[in-house]
Each structure stands twice: as structure tokens, then as C-alpha cells.
Amino acid sequence: MNKKILFGALLLANIGLLSLASCSDDDPTTPAKPVVTITEVGSHDAPEGTVKAGDDLHLEATIVAEGIIARIDVEIHQEEGGSFEIEKAYTEGSYIGVKNAEFHEHIDIPADTPPGEYHLHLTVTDREGQTTTAEAELEIEPAE
Numbered sequence: 001m002n003k004k005i006l007f008g009a010l011l012l013a014n015i016g017l018l019s020l021a022s023c024s025d026d027d028p029t030t031p032a033k034p035v036v037t038i039t040e041v042g043s044h045d046a047p048e049g050t051v052k053a054g055d056d057l058h059l060e061a062t063i064v065a066e067g068i069i070a071r072i073d074v075e076i077h078q079e080e081g082g083s084f085e086i087e088k089a090y091t092e093g094s095y096i097g098v099k100n101a102e103f104h105e106h107i108d109i110p111a112d113t114p115p116g117e118y119h120l121h122l123t124v125t126d127r128e129g130q131t132t133t134a135e136a137e138l139e140i141e142p143a144e
Contacts, residue, residue, distance in 0.1 A: 031066035034124040036134040041120060049136065054111035054143035059122070061103040061134060067126030069096055074107060076138060079117040086113070115142040 040060040043051040051057045057076075063069060072090040077083075088107055095101045103122075118138040125131045 030128060030130075031126070033130040034063060034065035034067070034069070034126050034132040036122055036124050036132050037062045038120075038122060038134045038136050041136045041138060046141075050139045050141060051109055052141045052143060053109055053113040053115060056106040056108050057138070059103070059105050059107060059120075061122055063095070063101045063103055063124050065099055065101075065124060065126045067128040067130060069098055069101060069124060070127045071096070071125040072103065073121075073123040073125075074105075075121045075123070076107075076118050077121075078114065079119055082114060082116065084114050086110075109140060111143045113140050113143075115140055 038059070038061045040048070040058060042048045042058060043055055044058055046052065059074065063072070070091075072095055074086075074088045074090075076086040078085075086107065086109065088105075090096065090105075095103060116139070118140055120136045120138050121133050122135075123131055123133040
């Protein structure tokens with residue numbers, strides 16, 4: 001009789017262990033973070049990476065976001081010693097709610113923007129909350 005009880009207990013323990021081991025996490029896998037590649041930055045009539053104050057900045061990028069694009073932020077700030085910033089957010093429109101986008105925008109550079117070296121950040125946030133930032137150097141020349 002003791003062998004039957006021992007065998008039954010071992011059988012129940014094995015069934016319990018197998019059922020726990022065979023259960024997988026039912027959460028869906030998180031999609032990959034967005035991929036952002038800046039393809040053009042600057043002015044149409046100036047060398048790549050250069051724009052004049054008072055003109056518009058031509059910005060193009062390729063975006064791939066398996067988790068669906070929720071937001072695109074552009075930040076331009078002075079490199080050394082200055083505090084001047086330009087910020088633009090895209091939360092509606094043709095770029096939002098899709099997996100792939102060819103981002104093409106013209107951003108106004110105010111005429112009173114101090115000339116000098118700037119740094120551009122293009123940040124894409126997907127619906128999962130994951131972000132990726134692509135960066136580029138930018139020179140802003142004085143207004144004419």
C-alpha cells in the first residue's frame with residue numbers, strides 16, 4: 001500500500017511540474033524599437049547641414065516602427081554655450097498610426113535665431129512607449 005501512495009504522490013508531483021513547465025508567458029512579444037534614419041537636413045539652396053536664419057529647414061527621414069508611430073519630436077538646440085532651442089511635435093497627421101513613414105517637413109527657423117553650430121534630435125515614440133532618437137549636426141547662418 002505504501003508503494004501505491006508513494007507512486008500516486010510522485011505522479012501528482014510530476015503532473016504538476018509538467019503543467020507549470022509547459023505554460024508559457026501569454027504576453028505578446030514587444031515589437032522592436034523604432035528605427036530612424038535621417039536622410040536630409042538643411043536648406044534646398046545651401047550645402048547639406050546648413051540653413052539660414054529666417055529660412056525653412058528641410059528635414060527628411062525614414063522611419064520604421066513595428067509598434068506603430070505615436071509621436072515624432074524635433075528638437076534643435078545650440079551646441080556650445082547658448083540656450084536657444086526650436087521644438088516641434090507631430091502627434092497627428094499622416095505620420096501617426098502607421099508602421100512606416102517617409103518623414104518630410106519644412107521647419108521655420110526664426111530670423112532672430114543666433115547663428116552658429118546646432119544639434120538636431122529627431123525622436124520617434126511608438127504606441128508601446130519605446131523611443132529612438134536620430135541626431136544630426138546643423139549650422140545656422142545669419143539672416144540676409
